[in-house]
Amino acid sequence: MARKKMAPPFEIMISIVDRGDGEKVAKLLEQNNINHLVILQGIGTTESELAELFGFGVVERDIVVSLIDQERSKAMVELLYTDLNMGIEHSGCVFTISPSSATLDLLNTLNMEN
Amino acid sequence: MARIDYDKVKQINKSVAKNKNKDFDLIIVVINKGFSDYVVDAARDAGASGATIIAGRGTGVHENDSILGIKIQPEKEIVMILVYRTKRKQIMKQICERANLNEVGKGVCFSMPVSDIAGINHLILGSKNK
Numbered sequence: 001m002a003r004k005k006m007a008p009p010f011e012i013m014i015s016i017v018d019r020g021d022g023e024k025v026a027k028l029l030e031q032n033n034i035n036h037l038v039i040l041q042g043i044g045t046t047e048s049e050l051a052e053l054f055g056f057g058v059v060e061r062d063i064v065v066s067l068i069d070q071e072r073s074k075a076m077v078e079l080l081y082t083d084l085n086m087g088i089e090h091s092g093c094v095f096t097i098s099p100s101s102a103t104l105d106l107l108n109t110l111n112m113e114n
Numbered sequence: 115m116a117r118i119d120y121d122k123v124k125q126i127n128k129s130v131a132k133n134k135n136k137d138f139d140l141i142i143v144v145i146n147k148g149f150s151d152y153v154v155d156a157a158r159d160a161g162a163s164g165a166t167i168i169a170g171r172g173t174g175v176h177e178n179d180s181i182l183g184i185k186i187q188p189e190k191e192i193v194m195i196l197v198y199r200t201k202r203k204q205i206m207k208q209i210c211e212r213a214n215l216n217e218v219g220k221g222v223c224f225s226m227p228v229s230d231i232a233g234i235n236h237l238i239l240g241s242k243n244k
Contacts, residue, residue: 014140016166041168042167042168043167044166045164045165045166063166063194081233086232087233092233093196095196095230095231095232096228096229097226097229
């Protein structure tokens with residue numbers, strides 16, 4: 001009998017923010033019991049050719065990768081959007097990706113936390 | 115302390131569903147260090163607005179080279195590009211051509227669907243203005 005394939009009940013949330021704001025994102029996530037996260041340091045590009053000409057074409061960014069259950073993902077995206085003023089252009093963005101599979105250990109850990 | 119307002123969750127879920135946020139894809143390109151400029155330029159020319167670059171280290175089959183017995187660190191760059199789903203194919207094709215991703219050991223490029231997204235106002239406003 002073919003086994004029905006089910007996606008894991010959580011999402012990978014990626015927040016791309018200005019350098020230094022990664023800590024703010026981490027704090028907000030931790031306040032909402034989201035403890036699985038990693039902050040990476042990267043660079044972002046700008047759209048302006050003039051900025052590139054003057055050597056400001058690259059902006060330092062923090063990339064926060066975290067795991068969140070599906071029920072709260074939309075609300076968390078909204079919370080980060082308002083708290084980090086992402087309505088302002090080029091101030092950062094947040095999005096979620098659905099994983100296709102996960103280890104049982106990870107699923108158990110997430111279930112225990114919730 | 116900022117916490118999720120659970121009363122608003124249902125309203126938000128409805129509004130997000132209305133906005134059809136499944137229109138975006140995340141293109142990820144893993145390429146040798148120093149080549150990310152080719153990727154970003156190609157993506158921009160094909161209609162992407164920008165990219166985020168992270169440094170990384172590769173462990174693939176083509177990364178075992180050594181000089182005088184000393185292994186070379188296979189430094190890589192991971193380029194992330196958020197794009198409209200309609201533009202995805204065109205952008206990926208352009209990246210593959212300009213960064214020679216069809217050659218062995220040059221790098222890989224793949225895309226993933228994005229579920230929920232916020233903070234890409236410049237993309238939305240840009241497309242409305244056009």
